Amino acid sequence: MKKTRILFVCHGNICRSPMAEFVMKHELKKRGLAERYEVASAGVSDEEHGGDIYPPARRMMDAHGIPYHSRHATLLRQCDYAAYEYIIGMDESNMRSMRWLFGGDPEGKLSMLTAYSGLSRGVADPWYTRDFDSAYADIEQGVKDLCDQLENKRA
16 A cells, blocks of 8 residues: 655744654554554754754653654755655745745645644744644644544545
């Protein structure tokens, strides 16, 4: 079975997109669907390139029982457009950066995570807001709604 590939994208790939990556992996495993999907994350900026998950983001995942592992922040690349079926940004700034890098979205692969929950706003960047609780809540809800929609689409 070919796995559906999902890439979560934020600014530096140390807070929101790694949280979304590991929350998604956890949610898929809970639903017995992990073998159907490949999930990763990247950032639109290289300023955190090579850095691990930001400690407050790790603490948030610990508090919610989300398993994760040490990793290195990676930069979104133009070739990622062809490699993934879903490329999901955290806010409108990420979306603009992705559209610029990919030269648009000819195959309709780009979306904002909160859109799966019917919201028109993005996940606020906790690096700046310091509100990791709200960011996590938005990510968790977005991931659950994304999983629901992916499985409804498969049915």
